[in-house]
Amino acid sequence: MAVDIVDLTRFYDGPLGAHVQARLVHEISRIWPQEAAPNEAVLAYGYGLPLADALWRGADWHFLMPAQQGALASEAGEPAVASRTVLGDERRWPLRAQSVNRLIMVHGLEAANHLDAVMEEAWRVMVPNGRALFIVANRRGFWARRDGTPFGMGRPFSSGQLRQLMRRTGFVQGQTRPALLLPPFLPERILSSLAWSDQWAGFLMPQLAGVWLMEAVKKVPAPTGSKMALRYRSAAVIRPALSSLKLPRQIG
Secondary structure, eight states: OOOOHHHHHHHHHSHHHHHHHHHHHHHHHHHSOGGGSTTOEEEEEESOHHHHTTSOTTSEEEEEEETTTOOOOOOTTOHHHHHTEEEEBTTBOSSOTTOEEEEEEESSSTTOSSHHHHHHHHHHHEEEEEEEEEEEEBTTSSGGGOTTSGGGSSOOBOHHHHHHHHHHTTEEEEEEEEEOOSOTTSOHHHHHHTTTHHHHHHHHOGGGOSEEEEEEEEOSSOOTTOHHHHHHHHSOOOOOOOGGGOOOSOOO
């Protein structure tokens, strides 16, 4: 079940959402350093607006939001964000095949009505050796059990389930990091003061993380047993791209 765009915006505008944003940005920066995407295009699927405010300020961000979630019109002073935001069907992304080099998916997999179709589209639009970062709720963590956060909605994943999904859909797993080890029901002042403990807690108790951050690489030829990737190798699917989402530059 997708979280409505209004609820997502309200959550990330609040103190708990600010804590989540800070922790995710910290862990993403450890996987993909700040210099990873200077002046390049980055596609965020789901709800990536809070990350774009703090990551790779020189990058050319584009936002693809699923129809069941919705998208907000731009606020005053933010017309550039609206021009780079597209609302689309999760089963048919308005992007050319092999047009994306770097993808971040947050609040996307848990909310998918057609999980395999979302992964198919991610695989289709990425260039060979393109990198994706999937951020999903951990089914064993406290955050997946808290209805008051976006991570408590939809389908959470264990790390094993996430690895199986990557293999089945033609991706090769890269780095995996836990995040949000502190439970969401702690008072906000405690969450803020103990934010530094997330890192060492991840080493000691990674299975209790609130979310997983799993990097994945699109390998061509696809790994043995990856049916969706093999299907695309035999018949490339090319769809016209929207003029507002040309993504002309590849990200190395």
